[in-house]
Amino acid sequence: MATTFPPAPKVGMVSLGCPKALVDSERILTKLRSDGYQMSPDYAGADVVLVNTCGFLDSAKEESLEAIGEAIAENGRVIVTGCMGNEADLIRARFPSVLAITGAHQYEDVVNAVHEASPPVPNAFVDLVPEGGLKLTPRHYSYLKISEGCNHRCSFCIIPSLRGDLVSRRVDAVLREAEKLVAAGTRELLVISQDTSAYGVDTRHEVRQWHGRDVRAHMTDLARELGTLGAWVRLHYVYPYPHVDQVIPLMADGLLTPYLDIPFQHAAPDVLRRMKRPANEAKVLDRIHKWRAICPDIAIRSSFVVGFPGETEADFQYLLNWLEEAQLDRVGAFRFEPVEGAAANALPDAVPEEVKEERYQRIMEKTAAISAAKLQAKVGRILPVIIDEVGEPDEEDGSIGATARSQADAPEIDGNVFLRDTSGLKQGDIIDVRIEDADDHDLFGVPLTSL
Numbered sequence: 001m002a003t004t005f006p007p008a009p010k011v012g013m014v015s016l017g018c019p020k021a022l023v024d025s026e027r028i029l030t031k032l033r034s035d036g037y038q039m040s041p042d043y044a045g046a047d048v049v050l051v052n053t054c055g056f057l058d059s060a061k062e063e064s065l066e067a068i069g070e071a072i073a074e075n076g077r078v079i080v081t082g083c084m085g086n087e088a089d090l091i092r093a094r095f096p097s098v099l100a101i102t103g104a105h106q107y108e109d110v111v112n113a114v115h116e117a118s119p120p121v122p123n124a125f126v127d128l129v130p131e132g133g134l135k136l137t138p139r140h141y142s143y144l145k146i147s148e149g150c151n152h153r154c155s156f157c158i159i160p161s162l163r164g165d166l167v168s169r170r171v172d173a174v175l176r177e178a179e180k181l182v183a184a185g186t187r188e189l190l191v192i193s194q195d196t197s198a199y200g201v202d203t204r205h206e207v208r209q210w211h212g213r214d215v216r217a218h219m220t221d222l223a224r225e226l227g228t229l230g231a232w233v234r235l236h237y238v239y240p241y242p243h244v245d246q247v248i249p250l251m252a253d254g255l256l257t258p259y260l261d262i263p264f265q266h267a268a269p270d271v272l273r274r275m276k277r278p279a280n281e282a283k284v285l286d287r288i289h290k291w292r293a294i295c296p297d298i299a300i301r302s303s304f305v306v307g308f309p310g311e312t313e314a315d316f317q318y319l320l321n322w323l324e325e326a327q328l329d330r331v332g333a334f335r336f337e338p339v340e341g342a343a344a345n346a347l348p349d350a351v352p353e354e355v356k357e358e359r360y361q362r363i364m365e366k367t368a369a370i371s372a373a374k375l376q377a378k379v380g381r382i383l384p385v386i387i388d389e390v391g392e393p394d395e396e397d398g399s400i401g402a403t404a405r406s407q408a409d410a411p412e413i414d415g416n417v418f419l420r421d422t423s424g425l426k427q428g429d430i431i432d433v434r435i436e437d438a439d440d441h442d443l444f445g446v447p448l449t450s451l
Contacts, residue, residue, distance in 0.1 A: 002370070003427045004150060006038060006249070008036050008038045008120075009036045009037055009038070009044050009047040009048070009118040009119070009120065010037065010039065010040040010045055010047050010052065011029070011032055011037050011038070011039060011040060011046060011047070011049070011050065011114060011118070012040040012041075012042065012043060012045070012046030012048070012049040012071075012075065013025055013028075013029060013039070013047065013049070013050045013136075014051045014067050014337040015052045015136060015202075015318050016051070016052060016054045016063060016064055016067060016403075017052070017053070017054030017056070017058070017082065017254070017325070018054070019143045019190065019192050019236070020143075020145055020193070020194070021052055021054060021082055021083070021104075022136055022137070022143060023143050023144075023145040023192065023314065023379060024052060024081075024104065024105050025050075025052045025108070025136055025389040026135055026136055026143075027107055027449070028050065028107055028110055028111065028145045029136075030051075031085060031107060031111050032111060032180055034118045035115070035120045035162035037114070037118075037120060041070065043073070043074035043075040044075075045074055045233070046077075047077065047117075047298030047354070048075075048077045048078070048079060048099070048114055048117045048118045049071045049073050049074075049075045049077065049078050049079070050078075050079050050080075050081060050110065050114070050286070050336055051064070051067050051068050051078060051079070051080050051081070051082075052081050052082040052127075053067070053080060053081070053082035053083055053084035053085070053356070054082065054083055054084070055082070055083035055084040055086070055162060056083065056158070056159070056162075056339065057338065057339055057341060058337065058338070058340065059338050059357075060278060061084060061087075063083075064084050064130055065091070065094060068080055068091065068094075068095055068098065068184060069095065071074065071093075072095055072097060072098070073269065076097070077099060077117060077118075078097075078098050078099060079099050079100045079101075079102075079110065079113050079114060079117060079305065080097070080098055080100070080101045080102070081102045081103070081106065081109075081110040082103075082104055082118065083103075083104045083162045083163070083215065085101050085102050085103035085104060085106070086103055086104075086161075086162060087169040087190040088101040089171050089406065090276070092191075099113065099117050099230065100113035100116070100117070103162075104162055104163050104195045105148055106344065108110070114402070116175075117133065125433050129248065137411075138427060138428075139184075139185045139428060140186065140187045140188065140266075140386065140387075140388075140427055141186060141187065141188035141189075141190060141386075141411060142186040142188070142189060143190045143192050144174065144177065144181070144189050144190065144191050144192065144226075144300060145169075145192050145193060146166060146168065146169055146174050146191060146192070146193050146196065146413065147163045147166055147168040147169060147193040147194070147195075147196075147198075147199055147224065148163055148164065148166075148167045148193075148194070148199075149163045149164040149166045149167050149194060150163070150165070150166055150194035150195050150344075151165050151166045151195070151198060151201070151202075152195065152276075153343075153344065154265075154275055154276050154277055155274065155275055155276045155344040155347070155439055156237070156275060156305065156336070156339065156342050156343075156344040157339075157342065158339055158340075158341045159194055160343050163194065164291075165202070165208055166194070166195065166198055166201060166202045168199050168200050168201070168203050168204060168217055169227075170206075170208055170217065171200070171206075171208050171210070171215050171217040171218075171221070171222055172208040172209065172210050172215070172337070172413060174222060175215070175222070175225055175226070178226055178229060178296070178374070179229060179296065179387065181231075182229045182230060182231050186231055186255075186429065187208070187231050187232065187386060187428050187430060188231055188232040188233075188386055189226060189232065189233050189234065190234045190236060190257055190410065190411070191222075191223075191226070191231070191233065191234065191235050191236060192237060193236075193237055194237060195237060195239055195242045196219060196235055196236060196237045196238050196239075197221045197238050197239040197240070197243070197244055198239065198241075199214050199217065199218065199222060200216065200217030200218045200219070200222075201229055203217050204402070205217075205218045207216050210225065211326070218242075218243075219235075219238075219243065219244075219247065220243060220246045220247055220250075220372050221249050222442065223235065223250055223253060223255070223256055224250060226256075226415060227250060227254075227255025227256050228255070231257070232386065232430075233256050233257055233258045234257045234259050234261075234410055235247070235254075235256065235257075235259065235261065236261040236262060236410070237261060238261060238262050239262070240262055240264075240284055240287065241409055242269060242334050244260070245287065245290070248291045248298065249294060249295075250296050251298060252294050252295040257407045257409075258276045258295050258297045258298040258299060258407055258430050259299045259300075259301070259407060259410070260291075260298065260299075260300050260301070261301050261302070261378055261410065262300060262302050263302060264284070264302045264303075264306060265277055265302055265303065265305050266304055266305060266308065266311075266316040266319060266320070267304075267318060267322035267323070267378070268311070268314075268316075268319055268322075269317060270312075271308055271310070271311050271315050271319075274308065274309065274310055274344070274347060275305075275308065275344070276343075280377060284326075285322070285325055287325055288300065288326055288332070291332075294383070294416050295406075297407070298408070298410075299329040299330065299408030299412070300326075300328050300329055300330075300333065301328065301329060301330035301332075301413070301414060302328055302330075302331055302332075303331070303332040303334065304305075304319065304331065304332070304333050304334070304335075305334050305335075305336050306319075306333055306334070306335060306336065306345070306356060306359040306360050306363055306365065307336040307353075307356030307359060307360070308336045308351070309336070309338075309344060309347035309348065309349055309350050309351065310347060310348065310349040310351075311351055311359075313376045316359050316362075316363075319363070319386050320362070320363065320366055323363070323366055323367060324366070324370070327370055328367070328370070329371070329374055329408055330408070330409075330413075330414045331363075331367035331369070331370075331371070332413070332416070333360055333363045333364055333367070335353075335356040335357065335360050336351065336356065336428055368440045369440075371415075371441055372438070372439065372441075373444055375415075375438035375441070376438050376444075377441070377445060378435050378438060379435050379436065379438055380434070380435060381431060381434075381435050382432050382434050382435075382448065383407070383417075383432070383435060383443075383445075384405035384407060384431070384432055385405060385406050385417045385419070385430070385432075385433050385445075386404060386405055386428070386430050387402050387403075387404045387419075387422070387426065387427055387431070388402075388403050388404060388405060388411065388416075388427060388428070389402060389403040389427060389432075390402045390422060390425060390426060390427060391398045391403075391422075399420065399421055399423070400423050400425075401418065401420050402418075402419045402422040402425060403416050403417075403418060403420075404416065404417040404418075404419055404433070405417060405418075406443065415441040415442045415443065416442050416443075417433065417435075417442070417443040417445055418442060418443070418445075419444075419445055419446060419447060420445075420446050421431060421446055421447065422447060424449075425447065431447050431448070431449070432448045433445040433446060433447050433448065434446055434448060
């Protein structure tokens with residue numbers, strides 16, 4: 001007589017915030033799946049809903065609270081985790097029916113909360129988790145988190161109070177996870193942390209055995225090993241410490257994707273000092289020129305804050321001039337927004353909102369012009385791209401287009417390469433294309449096989 005098990009409980013997930021929070025969500029779901037839970041794509045089918053919150057900015061907190069409210073209205077059984085978990089009193093005052101609240105990367109606590117709210121099926125003996133774990137990203141790219149927390153004390157940031165000081169993962173554990181992801185179909189690894197350059201500082205760059213050889217817990221060693229796995233390897237959140245110079249030859253040799261995401265935040269020395277960040281903008285410019293001499297195709301992306309307290313028109317013009325000299329490939333800009341608990345809130349000389357907006361528009365105009373010129377220079381070149389999405393056949397002629405990314409483009413935050421005549425291609429394919437056109441942020445091309 002066949003044994004019949006009761007239906008597995010189902011868990012829904014709402015994941016907000018940065019890629020690091022997305023990795024937290026994937027780890028939580030992977031553990032729950034291994035415990036026998038099913039995943040629900042909607043509120044109606046879920047026995048309990050997890051909301052992984054973001055608490056970095058006040059606007060992000062409000063978005064998190066709205067998501068909690070929606071989950072309660074649609075389902076009623078809600079567990080809250082993530083960066084807003086340290087504001088449990090605020091959440092409970094607004095949503096007293098929340099079942100449980102846990103903090104950022106408290107995996108065991110949130111899983112225990114799910115077990116209590118909706119107990120797992122007993123005696124589940126079937127392997128329910130794929131080798132690479134459960135993913136919230138497409139199969140062909142994966143975020144690889146190498147550490148938690150941050151040792152910096154930037155005046156505008158509360159990440160250390162939310163996630164603590166730097167805690168690096170064992171280098172062999174990171175490489176083992178990366179190897180499994182690639183074996184499961186990942187074609188692009190996106191290395192993330194709060195400070196990728198500081199990886200291993202807290203462990204004094206301890207050495208571990210990996211496939212019979214010694215590997216340090218150090219950004220350069222880790223990057224070199226990741227580069228042997230056969231996937232694109234993209235480095236995010238890289239502070240420009242001196243040893244970053246050592247990864248540029250790895251890019252020139254093809255081991256790493258020629259891309260650096262560096263959070264410069266500003267360039268004017270006085271603003272950087274008030275931000276409590278290194279004020280060595282001239283030296284950084286010199287290093288950028290040297291990086292490009294070693295690896296001409298390197299793409300550098302960054303983000304900048306405008307309207308920081310005390311920022312003068314001279315400071316802002318300094319930033320614009322610096323950007324003109326740096327010629328960064330991808331730039332994001334943000335209007336300064338006070339964050340509860342940040343030291344910057346107490347700084348004098350707040351910049352009026354209308355001035356922030358005017359400066360924001362000017363920096364976006366400047367960086368769009370730089371981007372347009374750099375992309376126009378790629379017209380006629382042959383570039384490798386990774387396919388993110390393949391469209392449906394055109395109703396008239398049956399042609400198929402696709403959305404792809406070049407090595408200069410990280411998913412969700414940078415530009416795209418829009419392709420024509422992509423019949424026979426599928427998501428995750430890496431192919432060579434000829435660039436035919438460009439606008440301010442995107443490229444347009446055709447696969448070489450279609451020419």
